[in-house]
Amino acid sequence: MSDDRNLLPHIPVGPNSLLSRRRLLQAGGAVAGGLALSRITRAGAQQPPPAPNELVPPPDPPWSAQGQPFTTQGIRSPYVEIQRAYSGGDSPNVTRQTAGSNFAPLQDLDGIITPSDLHFQRNHSGTTIIDPAEHQVLVHGMVDRPKVYSMDDIKRFPRRTEIHFLECSGNSGAGYSGPSPDTTAQLMHGLTSTSEWGGVPMTTIMQDVGVQEGAEWALFEGADASRMDRSVPRSKLEDDAMLVYIQNGEPIRPEQGFPLRLLLPGWEGNTQIKWLRRIEFGSGPFYTKEETRHYTDALPDGQSRQFTYEMEVKSLITWPSAGHQVPAPGFWEINGIAWSGFGTITGVEVSVDGGNSWGPAELMQPVLPKAHVRFRFPWVWDGTPRVIMSRATDDTGYTQPARQRLLDIRGTQYIYHFDAIQPWLVDADGAVTNAMGQSASDLPSDTQISEEYL
């Protein structure tokens, strides 16, 4: 695998172009329809049709009339339907509505930044709404100066801004049991999002309270109903941890922990305590429920891994993906996202023939460590059934494995950290479904897919 895979010749069509081209086609159809209608209305049936060479100025479309007044809050176009989907569905039960997952619509998003209102959620006991004027953050335990900070205090410290992904460690977990063919990118992998985060480095707080020698761990605890808590080793706190209160240029949203959360770039989302109210330094791990009963990884031999913090390298094609329709054979641009909690994505390869051959995708700028990276890959579809997939490699040299190789080691009870290659089936009619977990014999024979990817 060479390092210059992202130095491909420039491809003069961006992923946005793809979308806008499709929209333009739709819009063009609407304009043409309006044109025909207005001719009948204005000119009447008696008037002869214009000569072929006569230039007819197009009528103004209705949206060129005077527009809407200013509003204090922005809105999406009524023609754009993108929304999260949560695990509780229509259940009226409070448990189902407050504990569980809310998936980001990956197949409808572009770029690397996730709009804050579409950022995924994993809550253990609902979203809590905190008055920042009343909020306090206590730092105590093995420190020289136990302190309590108001939010105004926290904001006085010198700040830092970084772009990082956040991912639930259970993201893509359907891969262990095998998803159904209609499982979309959103419901399969939507527990990951990338934001620009702003706040204070943990090292500043640690110096302010005087963390003692031997205080190798700290407990972080939220103010939510579950008092969600996790242990974090000092080495991570000294490396790149931050207490953040800014997300994409505004105060972080209640759903992401307003007014303050822990950010541990690249690590399991659940370690990055939201609604942070307490930090206690100690000599060892505190062995909370979320690092014993949950968020431990059970292997086929009955042993369980503990403190598996980094999220592994992962990628997926977001267009076309399950639920999409490839309109017709011909040129299309595949695009998707890749990320790694171990470091920086160095390359993404794409296969459009069931893994029989792979070609390098272009990584789009910016390519940042521990952040989503967007890739694109030109494709001329010949109209035959195809299994398309991507595999990413990071700067530790780790490449996403095929699903069966992952299951051989981890079994099906592992729950967390599923990072295998995601295959999508593009059928002859252009309909796209999830091929993972399907039997090769159930897929069209000319996909030539190897069982190891399914």
Next chain:
Amino acid sequence: MTDVHTPHRPAPPNALLGRWLLVVAAFSLLLLAACSGDEDNGTATSTATEVGATETATGTATGTATGTATATGTAAPAGQYSLAPGGSPTPAATEAAAGGDAQQMSLQANIGSEAPQDLVDEWNIDIDPDGTGLWDAQGSVSAGADVFQANCARCHGPDGAGTDLAPQLVLGPDMEPGPWQFGAPRTVANYWPYLTTYIDYIHRAMPFDNPGSLSEEDVYSVVAWILNQNGMIDDNATLDPDSIMQMNELPNYPSFFPCYPDECRPEPALRGNDQ
């Protein structure tokens, strides 16, 4: 810019430091230029400094921790910029130079308050595997049966067998407490490693719709009942700090192994994927 970036400090604060100090410097010199009445000299100085500050900011933004962009030399190193030609040290520049970096300055600003002991006592709720945090109380299996039916059964089921709302808590007649077996449900009898964690969590977050409502005695009692239903303690057993610590390492305790600080992943067999 190496003069500004003292080598013993970590890179990100240094990068911020360089940017911050130079912005301060540029701003100070702009003020000087505006006030000095020596327009030619002042304008020339402020322009040069602005260029330097801009380049430093660019270097920082692209993640160049050492701030090499300022090697162009248009910005004066820290400690010198306050003595720019035609000017005299401004209070802001002098304080910045004397105070070191922004982080150090903030630490000297005495931000925050000393933590009141009663706040620490109220919030310090975690119960640790060494027994720290356990209350001096006593719970019984019989009392726990009532606590469970009143607070837990509506989600976990009257026998603790679990429902679609909450997980199974009692293994049931066909399974014995012991190390977790592949495919088994995960209960206190066969998955949780520490009893202290179990107590901590129930006290911390249960019942789901009214967390913190159980008394200390209630928590010990309901845990006693669950242990009893799993065949782990007798009908007449009581739980208190001593008996809890005696059985704190639960049947599945030996099955856990840490992946920190020695990382277990990616597994060797998954490395070297055929490319």
